[in-house]
Amino acid sequence: MRQKIVRLSLVAGVLVVALLLLLATCGAGGGRDGTGGKAGSKAGSKTPAPAVTSAGPAPATQLTVPPAYSTRSGWELVNTSPDYAISRTTGRLAYLLRVGENQYRLETIDSETGRAGWKGENWRPPASKHFPKLFLITKDDVEYFVTWAYGKVGESALTPADTIVSLDVYDVRDGSRRRVEVPWSSAPSVIASGPGILISDGRTTSAVVDPATGLISKIAPSALKYPKDCPSCKQLTEVFGLTDRGLLLSGAREFWVQGGWFSRNVAPRHTDRTSGIPTSVAPGWVLAKWQLAKGQKQAGTHDLWAVHDAETGKPVATVECNKVAIKPGQYPQAVMSPSGTYLVAGNLAFDLTADKGFCLEAPDGSKRLTLASVTDEGVAYGATSARNATDALSGGGRPYAVEVATGVAERLPSNVRLPGAEAKAEVGVFRWTDEKDRLHLLGYPRAPR
Template sequence: MRQKIVRLTLVAGVLVLALLLLLATCGGGKDDGRAKEPVKKSTGPATRLPVPSAYTTQRGWELIGTSSDYAVSRTTGRLAYLVRAAGYQFRLRTVDSDTGRAGWSGEAWRPPAANHFPKLLTVTADDHEYFVTWSYGKIGENALTPPATIVSLDVYGVEDGSRRRVEVPWNTVPTITATGPGILISDGRSTSVVVSPRTGRISKVPAKSLKYPKDCASCKQLTEVRGLTSKGLLVSGAREFWVQGGWFSRNVAPKGTDRQSGVPTSVAPGVVLAKWKLDKKSKDAATHDLWTVHDAETGKPLVSVACHKPAIEPGQYPQAVVSPSGGYLVAGNLAFDLSAREGYCFEDGAGAKALTLASVTDDGTAYGATSVRNAAEVLAGGGHPVKVEVTAGTADLLSSNVRVPSAEGAQGVGLFRWTDEKDRLHLIGYPRTKSVPED
């Protein structure tokens, strides 16, 4: 507009020039009465994956270049993820898992193992949720002093991003879990440390304080700290397991089993999945095991299902995955409706594993695939995708190119992972749509 003004000839008169200058001065940044184009609203993520028909790709959000790990707060709906920052540093960021709108972002920091993404998990203590990043490596290496090996923890309050740094001296490769009201660091055997997310207090738990049950010889064989419950550490021996100072598996064994045969295979918040040998008098004792979900606080059996014994015992059992509200649990080819007390083992007539489940939603729909070794292969797009209705115990094949959700966030938004041709990881949120038949 100013260019037009300076090009006006004096023939137009001083009055017109003054008027134009006044309009130009007063109109900046305000509505001048002319029609404006509407602000374009998001049309959904740029990446449109083929997904189960329970979700729509027309809406949602997308993050690019994130860590493979993410964590979702069930109380706030925030989703946390890690990104790389300058100088081998990392930063924790959050979004609303429903809308994808950015939330708080933490300061950048450099972990001891700066060549790869730190791990990320959530923990709940005293009714407060925390995001926790952890990394393991050496610090302080110089010409005068030897390096120290530590587990470095950064604990963030999910609501405001307040951060606490905790460094724990640790000389072996750690196993770190957050199934109870603290962060458990274990050496995979009988030595462990519990870190309070609220205070940062470090509590060492030596093997002699595991409180072995009386008259349990196998408890002192192959002893391993498995997880943390609200009542104490969950510990296993060669054939039995217990909660430190709490319940003992022999006293909570499901009916029809060998009471001294329990093995905890996976721990999730509030529950323990265990495998039991059937009583020798049972007709299926030679061919089947009983899989039982136990209440972590009391040890009480909640639901069980029998399944063929594998021809070869796995080196590692599948990790139990619980739906957001805690009503359903899946692990490998097992699925449990905890409210209805129903369990299902998906196997073929010869007893071979028919599928592997990787996620389960609050409406009891589980997703997985056939012809895969584990849940990681499912989420990487391996095998043939499958949907299971846990409430009915039915399984259906999906179209071969469908990607299944790794979890659900707030308000039923499915979370999908995909790696592009540049080896960048995409985390995509597709919301639920009205239920229609699958392809």
Template sequence: MRQKIVRLVLVGGVLVLAMLLLLATCAGGEKSSGEPKKRAEKATVPVTRLTVPSVFETKRGWELIGTSPDYALSRTTGTLAYLVRVSDTRYQLQTIDSETGEAGWHGESWRPPSAQHFPRLLLVTADDHEYYVTWSYGNVGENALTPADTIVSLDFYDVRDGSRRRVEVPWNAVPTVSATGPGVLISDGRTNSAVIDPSTGRVSQVTAPGLKYPKGCTTCKQLTEVRGLTQKGLLVSGSKEFWVQGGWFSRDVAPKGTDRLSGIPTSVLPGLILAKWHLAKGAKRAATHDLWTVHDLETGKPLASVECSKPAIKPGQYPQLVAAPSGNFLVAGPLAFDLLTKRGFCFEGADGTKPLTLASVNDEGIAYGAANARNAADALAGGGTPVAVAVRSGTTGALPSNQRIPGAVTSDGVGLFRWTDEKDRPHLIGYPSAR
């Protein structure tokens, strides 16, 4: 398969560096001219019947063995993409119909710069068009010796037919790669970032001076971090406030009853952001509770809020926001939100102890998680006591202790479950909902 690679080679010299960074901003990759092959075989018939909530039928469905830890679901085509290892150093992106398990297109195999581990997998939407994105970070060549020889290598696959575009971006720090807006964002966890347009491959570099700090914000240049991408620009946070580059500012959209200068973004999804706010001074529970609010990412408008106890010790990582396929229901750790009714729930004991950890939610507003689990990953691995929550009413119900909970539920009602067999092979199983 023929393809042109966008590669930026950084060498010494200020002039050369400036010229090549300009090239990175303007250059785009060329799509592969060949068509990906359609696999004739179907995903394997499930040979494993796990103990799962009764709403899922374990007699039907599909099963995949040895796939990547990541998978991505297309909202427009209903396909599920995943990676497989085809040799010690080469990988391949494959797809199936998430409802039937029927095999779809697959790309050509390739060798990422870091071949020891599976590349990561994302879904990005630009101009209402979806792309699967694989990315890996590592050295350009076997003899690479300097930071200038390290790159983030990305492949963009059209979800409809699998046509591929490759983009390679020089990067001399461990990258954070996300797809919350109309492009893929690479960040160094601080103020430097690059944005890639999936339709053209164009790379736009952004450094600290280009973040457009809000006037009068003394904390915006403290602990500054690029958090996500919106239609208007980058989402950026300081030590106590956050803003969208050239767009809205957190103190102007603070929920009622909060300290307007206390917002901290904790998790970002396409179109949505979860933020933690201190209650206003003098509020009854200001010393013991915070307000958690889901905001519209493009406007900053608060969509739903709930108070929850402050942790005794600040977490190293805040719970990550997870959305139902429709986007109407959200969960994050002990938090759940119904955006249709604009209600939020915090599932914890009256004294703030023993909170639930919610890991997935479907389009009917049924969330799955566990009590006494360390985090969502622990709940999905069988830690704690499994529970189901009706987000619309805020009611909870314990599940049998031996049941596994789904890592996700598709728009067609297929629950996705993971387990590892005695040969240490990962399995991904799709069980349809009972009808």
């Protein structure tokens, strides 16, 4: 904005004071309590840096949260990426910041205090107007933050051969970065269940990237091996995940780990041994759906869900649920508590230490809960009438808290926002989008008992 030069010193002084007051006002922002009030600070540019409020003073944005958390202290980030990742060992939280035209930077904070940690260098991913994806992966007890994007190598790219999956792998401890570029000709699926980064075309072509070395191992469809006497394994074959033993693959009705176990040999009791379908993977675990065996009381109305040990295939916890009337296009992603004790997915909740599972729905299959997060204390958060976990975290549906050890669900006030995760330091991480379409990430600690 152009300004005329004012030579009178008195007028100049007034303008300086007014400008300082304006900047102070913009920096302070306003709060919103989750019920429709004003919140957020005005952007000073198209790509403003996020504002961070360290623990102590309450964040400017005051959401209504579950009673387990307190908004009297915490931290707040503004204008960050939708994705974030939290280190299970250090409690460090990573997020992406847009720093220019199609330029981004990975930054970190201490999830307990909100203090800034290490920052990565600015980089430009393959042609894309959207934030790159971000996740955490662990190999040999070393954690890595990984960002990935898919697109053209250059603006003049003309063929599918000119497209790549670009990965930046950061050591959680010090931020040291490794760039890996994998030529890829179709829209990829990138799976972070570990120990390697799995890239798949959703069918039988895949590649695995070692996060420690950057080594790329491509697996052609011809290299896949199938269990004996399993015709359905060769139908609708898909590279579904990665385990310490090798690739996890699924067919039309059964699944297996290449060179390892076969679902038919580890089927839960009272199920049709040839009916297993994997629906989600998490570090160390596979969630699968099974048909009950003929003759079982609820075989016509219910399915059995099981969490399998990814290394051995052994089912650890199971539960029966009503069959859905319409098969979903995509099953809910499994979400783990930070310590790995609890697992939730959709309306399923499992206590893996006690080998117990719960199906959170009415007896007739209605009023299903969609769970989105779970804490180390065994409290899962979700909502009924929510389209998916993202919708529940955005305020959709009716919020609930669930004690995973007992399966008891408690309805929360309708304006409560749910935590998307809980960090090692017992800080809940919440997302909220203001009226200017800016994403806020907020950290609220557990309330004193």
